[in-house]
Amino acid sequence: MTISLEGKKVLVTGGCRGIGAAITLAMARAGADVIACYRSGGDHVDALATRLDETPGKYHLTRADVTSSADIAALVQECRDRLGSLDVLVNNAGVISHIPFAELKLEEWQRVVDTNLTSVFAMVQAALPLLSGNSSVISIGSGSAFVGLALRAHYTATKAGLVGLSRSMSRELGPRGIRVNVISPGVIQTEKELSDEIVAKYTAMTSAGRLGRPDEIANVAVFLASDLSSYISGADIDANGGI
Ligand code: NDP
Numbered sequence: 001m002t003i004s005l006e007g008k009k010v011l012v013t014g015g016c017r018g019i020g021a022a023i024t025l026a027m028a029r030a031g032a033d034v035i036a037c038y039r040s041g042g043d044h045v046d047a048l049a050t051r052l053d054e055t056p057g058k059y060h061l062t063r064a065d066v067t068s069s070a071d072i073a074a075l076v077q078e079c080r081d082r083l084g085s086l087d088v089l090v091n092n093a094g095v096i097s098h099i100p101f102a103e104l105k106l107e108e109w110q111r112v113v114d115t116n117l118t119s120v121f122a123m124v125q126a127a128l129p130l131l132s133g134n135s136s137v138i139s140i141g142s143g144s145a146f147v148g149l150a151l152r153a154h155y156t157a158t159k160a161g162l163v164g165l166s167r168s169m170s171r172e173l174g175p176r177g178i179r180v181n182v183i184s185p186g187v188i189q190t191e192k193e194l195s196d197e198i199v200a201k202y203t204a205m206t207s208a209g210r211l212g213r214p215d216e217i218a219n220v221a222v223f224l225a226s227d228l229s230s231y232i233s234g235a236d237i238d239a240n241g242g243i
Helices: 018-029 043-052 069-083 106-130 153-176 196-205 214-225
Strands: 009-012 033-038 059-063 086-091 131-140 178-185 236-239
Touching (some): 009 018, 009 069, 018 043, 018 214, 033 043, 033 069, 043 059, 059 069, 069 106, 086 214, 153 178, 178 214
Parallel strands (some): 009 033, 009 086, 033 059, 086 131, 178 236
């Protein structure tokens, strides 16, 4: 079955690189009109635009830092001007770092919390007036949220927080016709280099016998964006190859 998102208006944060770029592309391939933001421009943004040119969906790529309330306001205004309303908001932007808990500085904790968690609160709240009565908020969590990861206490805390935030928003926003869900990927091989040791370690943990691909996360996002998932809200969907 192919899923059509024709007529859907979509915003993807951090939507020009890695998993976010795959989500932007998959939404446009399904026929949606997509706005995707990036924080730092570069060749990857141009490369994505070239691929988007071949999709049936309309698209617009724009700069926005999700830790800046001014940027969020400008981004929402851009969505209003270009699309009029939103049916789907994908909170994908995220950062990670590897630091022993005992050495974790408050500034780094704050940077990761601001980017991965506070931005979702701010983004959804700012976008609320634009979200239609049949809309879907999708946030990219992490399979690490409920198992914990050494060296990533800050990251793990934000991803666990995202699930609680999303479940609470699901309850409050459900009566407005807004579904709120999380996709929790396992280890996904993006264009970022992973050492052979890491690949072997995480591959061995999966039932699939391999790491995931960005398009495999994007497919879940397309499903959650579509009306086929109309009775799913407050869910945290694992997409981790059976880790
Ligand atoms: P990347 O580092 O490749 O991409 C992160 C994206 O977030 C980039 O598009 C980046 O934009 C954007 N971003 C970061 N900070 C900001 C900011 N302040 N404002 C706007 N955009 C920002 O990561 P992945 O593609 O691997 O990860 C995407 C999401 O998936 C993240 O939330 C991550 O935590 C989650 N995830 C990833 C897994 C994996 O194995 N890859 C596993 C589990 C979860 P720019 O490039 O312009 O700076």
